[in-house]
Amino acid sequence: MGNRADFYTNYFYIKKHSGVCFHLLINGWGGTLKPYDEEVIKKLDIIAVKIRRHVIEMLYRAKSGHPGGSLSAVDAIVALYFHHMNDNPKKPEDPDRDRFILSKGHAAPTLYAVLAECGYFDVKELKRLREINSILQGHPVSFHIPGVEASTGSLGHGLSFANGIALAGKADKKKYNVYVMLGDGETDEGQIWEAAAVASHYRLDNLTALLDRNFLQIDGNTEDVLRLESVYDRWSSFGWHVREIDGHDIDQILDALQMADDHKNQPTMIILNTVKGKGVSFMENNVDFHGVPPNEMEYKLAMSEFDMLLRKLEEAS
Numbered sequence: 001m002g003n004r005a006d007f008y009t010n011y012f013y014i015k016k017h018s019g020v021c022f023h024l025l026i027n028g029w030g031g032t033l034k035p036y037d038e039e040v041i042k043k044l045d046i047i048a049v050k051i052r053r054h055v056i057e058m059l060y061r062a063k064s065g066h067p068g069g070s071l072s073a074v075d076a077i078v079a080l081y082f083h084h085m086n087d088n089p090k091k092p093e094d095p096d097r098d099r100f101i102l103s104k105g106h107a108a109p110t111l112y113a114v115l116a117e118c119g120y121f122d123v124k125e126l127k128r129l130r131e132i133n134s135i136l137q138g139h140p141v142s143f144h145i146p147g148v149e150a151s152t153g154s155l156g157h158g159l160s161f162a163n164g165i166a167l168a169g170k171a172d173k174k175k176y177n178v179y180v181m182l183g184d185g186e187t188d189e190g191q192i193w194e195a196a197a198v199a200s201h202y203r204l205d206n207l208t209a210l211l212d213r214n215f216l217q218i219d220g221n222t223e224d225v226l227r228l229e230s231v232y233d234r235w236s237s238f239g240w241h242v243r244e245i246d247g248h249d250i251d252q253i254l255d256a257l258q259m260a261d262d263h264k265n266q267p268t269m270i271i272l273n274t275v276k277g278k279g280v281s282f283m284e285n286n287v288d289f290h291g292v293p294p295n296e297m298e299y300k301l302a303m304s305e306f307d308m309l310l311r312k313l314e315e316a317s
Contacts, residue, residue, distance in 0.1 A: 036083060036254060042317040044250045047117075048078045049313065052279045053306045054113035054126055059293040062130040065138065066106040068289045069183060072214045072247070072274040073107045079253040080179060081114045089119035092146045098176050099165055101150045103158020104183035104212060105139040106291070111148070112136050120147035156189030158182065159209060163199050166207040166267075177261055181210045185217025188226045193238070199267040200239030207267040208260040209240075212247065214276035216287045235269040247272025281305060 051074050059065040077100075081087065085098040102111045109129065116123045121135070128134035135144045139153030150161045162180035169176050186192065199207055211231065219225050228234070235242045241263050245252040253272070260268035276290070277283030280302045283294075294302060 039317070040083065041250050041254075042313065044078055044082060046310065046313050046317065047082055048074050048250070049279065049306055049310050051078055051110065051113045051117070053303065054116075055109045056280065056294060056299060056302045056306075058109045058113070058126050058129040060296075060299040061127060063293055064130050065109060065293050066291045067109075067280070067283055067293060068216065068276040068286070068291075069104060069212065069214065070107045070110045071278045071280065071283065072276050073102075073104070073110050073181060073212050074278070075248045075250060075274075076181065076210050076212075076253050076270075076272055077102075077110055077114050079250055079257065081118055084254060084257045085179070086176070087118070087147075089147065092120060096174060096176055099149045099162075099178045101152065101158045101162050101165075101178070101180040102140060103152055103162075103180050104155065104186055105152030105158075107181075107183075107212075108136075108138065108140050108153075111140060112145075115145070115147040118147070121145070155183065155186040156191040159192055159195035159199070162207055162209070163195055163202075163204065166199070166204040167202060169206055170202075170204070176206065178207045179210065179257075180207070181212060183217070184211055184213045184215065184222050184228060184231070185225065187211070187228060187231075188217075196235065196238045196240065203265050204267045205264050208257065208270060209267065210270045210272055212274055213271050214274040216276045216285070216290065218287075218290050220287055231271055235271075239266060241266040241268045242271065243268070244271040244273065247274035248278060279306070279309070 052071055055070045056067065059067050080100055085100065087097050088094055102108065113126060115121065116126055125136055129136045130138055140148045140151060142148045142151045150158060152158050158180050159182060162178050166178045169178065182192065213231060215222050217225055222228050232242050232244055243256050243259060245256050256270045260270060275284050277286055282298065283289040
């Protein structure tokens with residue numbers, strides 16, 4: 001299979017066996033015991049850094065894109081694809097697969113990097129981000145890119161789409177789960193709250209939303225643009241089961257995802273407290289990098305920071 005196993009040859013848990021993540025074969029399904037240990041967490045942390053390197057490389061080459069929200073979303077998407085979800089790159093249309101929808105479509109570089117390293121398409125495609133005739137455009141397009149479940153980018157639509165897939169799963173008596181990532185600024189959209197009410201009404205316990213709560217949107221701090229707090233209370237009042245965690249702590253993310261899968265009769269919202277631009281010192285909590293790619297000097301500095309962090313993590317593992 002390739003790409004993912006070749007890229008992380010020492011990481012047993014993400015090698016493919018007949019197209020299925022090896023960790024699923026050795027740990028089984030469901031249950032309340034943690035199907036991971038400290039070594040798995042360390043290796044997922046290393047993968048997250050390497051995905052961030054891809055993101056910065058892609059945006060630097062393209063001279064266009066959204067680094068801030070792409071970097072803040074990395075850890076949760078890595079946890080989903082490299083450990084939690086039932087997905088199979090050899091069978092991207094498998095009717096029993098779990099689904100992930102990136103409603104905040106401008107974070108597409110992170111999704112693209114993860115899908116490529118999972119083996120959905122060749123990693124070489126990442127170098128063609130936003131080029132004419134490339135499958136990888138600025139926002140995800142489902143009919144061009146293997147593994148992309150929905151075309152997103154016009155904010156506010158992803159949760160409604162996820163509702164439809166979750167409802168279809170219930171109607172068809174399927175066991176798959178649906179995961180959707182929202183941006184916090186995206187929840188200014190009224191359609192989000194219509195969809196939140198619908199999910200609660202139909203008791204979509206096969207639906208988990210993840211809110212990238214980095215407190216910054218294109219116009220500034222979310223609380224200055226349109227106050228969102230208390231996010232926890234808002235979603236609870238709409239009838240959702242809510243958990244709030246550190247969105248960069250892989251252990252907490254995996255725990256929350258397992259909790260969401262086990263919870264019944266309500267959809268689950270996982271509030272990911274994150275840092276916009278996470279992993280690049282000068283981009284962190286800097287709204288200027290919402291939609292501005294790094295220049296040459298910034299690119300080199302970011303790469304050097306990633307190199308230092310990787311060495312530290314690999315020495316500790």
